[in-house]
Amino acid sequence: MIAEAMGGGQSEDEVAHLSGAERDSPQPSPRGHVVIFLPALNEERAIGKVLDRIPRAQLEAAGYTVSIWLVDGNSTDRTLEVGRKNGASVFIQAGRGKGNGMRQAFDHLLRTRDRADGGSREPEFFLMLDADGTYPPEAIQRFLEALASGNDVVLGSRFRGRMAEGAMTPLNAIGNRILSALARLLFGVSVTDVCTGMWGFKADALRRIPLEASGFDLEADLFGSACLSQARITELPIDYDARIGPAKMLPLRSGLQIALRLFVRRLNGPARPISRSRTEAPPGKQTAGLSRPEGMV
Numbered sequence: 478m479i480a481e482a483m484g485g486g487q488s489e490d491e492v493a494h495l496s497g498a499e500r501d502s503p504q505p506s507p508r509g510h511v512v513i514f515l516p517a518l519n520e521e522r523a524i525g526k527v528l529d530r531i532p533r534a535q536l537e538a539a540g541y542t543v544s545i546w547l548v549d550g551n552s553t554d555r556t557l558e559v560g561r562k563n564g565a566s567v568f569i570q571a572g573r574g575k576g577n578g579m580r581q582a583f584d585h586l587l588r589t590r591d592r593a594d595g596g597s598r599e600p601e602f603f604l605m606l607d608a609d610g611t612y613p614p615e616a617i618q619r620f621l622e623a624l625a626s627g628n629d630v631v632l633g634s635r636f637r638g639r640m641a642e643g644a645m646t647p648l649n650a651i652g653n654r655i656l657s658a659l660a661r662l663l664f665g666v667s668v669t670d671v672c673t674g675m676w677g678f679k680a681d682a683l684r685r686i687p688l689e690a691s692g693f694d695l696e697a698d699l700f701g702s703a704c705l706s707q708a709r710i711t712e713l714p715i716d717y718d719a720r721i722g723p724a725k726m727l728p729l730r731s732g733l734q735i736a737l738r739l740f741v742r743r744l745n746g747p748a749r750p751i752s753r754s755r756t757e758a759p760p761g762k763q764t765a766g767l768s769r770p771e772g773m774v
């Protein structure tokens with residue numbers, strides 16, 4: 478059955494759908510539950526390929542249960558259709574911006590899963606990677622191993638892996654290096670690729686990482702906030718491919734927004750984290766729609 482919920486707050490349908498995942502696999506998985514988020518705005522050409530490449534069977538054989546959520550920025554092409562057809566659940570954000578979409582999706586999943594099982598769930602890991610075909614889903618298991626071995630946050634560094642020719646423009650390469658140097662300077666934590674679009678988190682660590690970013694400053698916010706929350710952070714080398722389809726980011730504007738976010742996060746310090754006991758959404762914050770395709774576990 479497909480549940481759609483638009484407008485303020487989560488419906489019981491949504492909770493039922495999420496707890497349904499556990500109902501369908503009653504044995505707790507020995508390694509934990511993995512939720513993979515794919516932020517997407519008009520990625521109809523790439524999203525199917527990215528979903529295909531997620532090594533779901535391999536992760537399940539390794540002992541994880543796996544959920545895949547397409548976080549949609551109100552796409553006007555066939556992104557949703559292709560995503561559903563390829564086995565993703567769909568979270569439709571309210572408004573625009575990658576940061577807004579991911580904050581809503583993290584918040585929603587953390588709260589809804591708390592309500593579904595009273596907070597007594599198995600260990601949980603969140604993965605996030607762009608839906609444009611640039612990041613390697615095959616690396617997900619390495620991220621999970623790094624999280625399971627004690628890290629709270631794992632960043633995939635494109636500068637430490639193999640970059641395909643033309644995958645990053647010279648302007649973006651310089652900008653990314655400058656922003657990473659700024660992040661190191663402001664937070665005193667070693668990082669080579671603060672703008673990366675591939676991240677892993679322990680779900681409990683993510684609760685302690687408050688976020689305010691609305692757009693492409695999301696990664697700067699994640700990094701700065703994780704540093705301030707004393708999270709254990711590490712980097713893994715990842716390969717980076719050329720994007721499928723047109724970019725959504727405007728480099729100069731986004732570069733300034735990212736630098737500003739690093740400064741603001743440093744100056745203001747952490748905001749209020751998502752508390753496990755706070756189960757109701759603040760008024761006006763949750764207007765996202767959500768659906769789970771038939772047969773989705």
Ligand SMILES: Nc1nc2c(ncn2[C@@H]2O[C@H](COP(=O)(O)OP(=O)(O)O)[C@@H](O)[C@H]2O)c(=O)[nH]1
Binds near residue numbers: 516518574575579606
């Ligand atoms: N949910 C959501 N995703 C977005 C939005 N804007 C861009 N994205 C996705 O965020 C990812 C990064 O965007 P992209 O244009 O590739 O930026 P770049 O990789 O930094 O050049 C892609 O998967 C986009 O589809 C948005 O407003 N909402």
Ligand SMILES: [Mg+2]
Binds near residue numbers: 609
């Ligand atoms: Mg991209």
